[in-house]
Amino acid sequence: xxxxxxxxxxxxxxxxxxxxxxxxxxxxxxxxxxxxxxxxxxxxxxxxxxxxxxxxxxxxxxxxxxxxxxxxxxxxxxxxxxxxxxxxxxxxxxxxxxxxxxxxxxxxxxxxxxxxxxxxxxxxxxxxxxxxxxxxxxxxxxxxxxxxxxxxxxxxxxxxxxxxxxxxxxxxxxxxxxxxxxxxxxxxxxxxxxxxxxxxxxxxxxxxxxxxxxxxxxxxxxxxxxxxxxxxxxxxxxxxxxxxxxxxxxxxxxxxxxxxxxxxxxxxxxxxxxxxxxxxxxxxxxxxxxxxxxxxxxxxxxxxxxxxxxxxxxxxxxxxxxxxxxxxxxxxxxxxxxxxxxxxxxxxxxxxxxxxxxxxxxxxxxxxxxxxxxxxxxxxxxxxxxx
Ligand SMILES: *Cc1c(COP(=O)(O)O)cnc(C)c1O
Numbered sequence: 001x002x003x004x005x006x007x008x009x010x011x012x013x014x015x016x017x018x019x020x021x022x023x024x025x026x027x028x029x030x031x032x033x034x035x036x037x038x039x040x041x042x043x044x045x046x047x048x049x050x051x052x053x054x055x056x057x058x059x060x061x062x063x064x065x066x067x068x069x070x071x072x073x074x075x076x077x078x079x080x081x082x083x084x085x086x087x088x089x090x091x092x093x094x095x096x097x098x099x100x101x102x103x104x105x106x107x108x109x110x111x112x113x114x115x116x117x118x119x120x121x122x123x124x125x126x127x128x129x130x131x132x133x134x135x136x137x138x139x140x141x142x143x144x145x146x147x148x149x150x151x152x153x154x155x156x157x158x159x160x161x162x163x164x165x166x167x168x169x170x171x172x173x174x175x176x177x178x179x180x181x182x183x184x185x186x187x188x189x190x191x192x193x194x195x196x197x198x199x200x201x202x203x204x205x206x207x208x209x210x211x212x213x214x215x216x217x218x219x220x221x222x223x224x225x226x227x228x229x230x231x232x233x234x235x236x237x238x239x240x241x242x243x244x245x246x247x248x249x250x251x252x253x254x255x256x257x258x259x260x261x262x263x264x265x266x267x268x269x270x271x272x273x274x275x276x277x278x279x280x281x282x283x284x285x286x287x288x289x290x291x292x293x294x295x296x297x298x299x300x301x302x303x304x305x306x307x308x309x310x311x312x313x314x315x316x317x318x319x320x321x322x323x324x325x326x327x328x329x330x331x332x333x334x335x336x337x338x339x340x341x342x343x344x345x346x347x348x349x350x351x352x353x354x355x356x357x358x359x360x361x362x363x364x365x366x367x368x369x370x371x372x373x374x375x376x377x378x379x380x381x382x383x384x385x386x387x
Pocket of ligand 1: 093097128180184215241242
């Protein structure tokens, strides 16, 4: 432990294996994992189909440079394009790389049409787009940027939900508005569909691009393949990551034809991004999650989960302030700090994770069983009763 840097608040527990929705600790205790590596293990642990896809590719070829054609990546890109608004895809390895590429694409687009000064990105104050230097300044969070100056310029901020501050911050140099469709780290705050539609209209009117960060809320998490789909809005650029690899690190940026034209050979690259091993797993994840039946089941499970959580909230109004979220991206907001509550859930063998605003984030695998949701509900109710 001492050999690892101290940059995390780590719990003193480790896991020796995972099976579906469960993790088994090194001391042999079985936990219901409703954290899923923060929306990453979208199909549970050791999913047989993913294990098979990984093994099969591992025996063939792990990695080749993007200097060559990679059929596995072409296949996954084709599937993503067919399923979504997008016309083309660039693969990366993580969420923060995906959001950085989203920013690069937006800027390069305006550069390519002779408007290089149109390069500022307008973001929500205290949002989360990752931890690289540009991404932390995109978030504008004091906590994340402290000590990492000089400030990366080119980002402006508005307050979540404050439409006046949003309109005021748009200048002639604004290239894009970048928001999380559902704020994850920020406390599971959903942008309502009517707001997304207004945001699209505003971007059209001002001739700026709309970037929807779906790194956490995308890939089925919301019950739709993308969380913005229910609004019928078409963004220009969408960074994804977390859920698409099912645990294998994959990031990507999806974009429409208009902006992708700017990404000519040499404008961007990655050593690891889109290598055959990652893409083979991604293809399998995509085949499972993009099915209508699979997505409809997430919606059904979500409705059941949210209804029962709201019933628990009614029974314990002094503990629970609000149930938030969409699909299987759920937040239980407490009136007070949630740390102790999360600890009690863990003592009862249920793993969850914090978000801002006293929120307990609940992220079961997307193929969770109803009976497993029932176990979680029982534990949450029990902890409320004993709290
Ligand atoms: C997790 C997350 C990121 C960053 O992803 P990493 O893989 O940790 O770099 C970016 N945006 C959102 C919305 C996220 O939830």
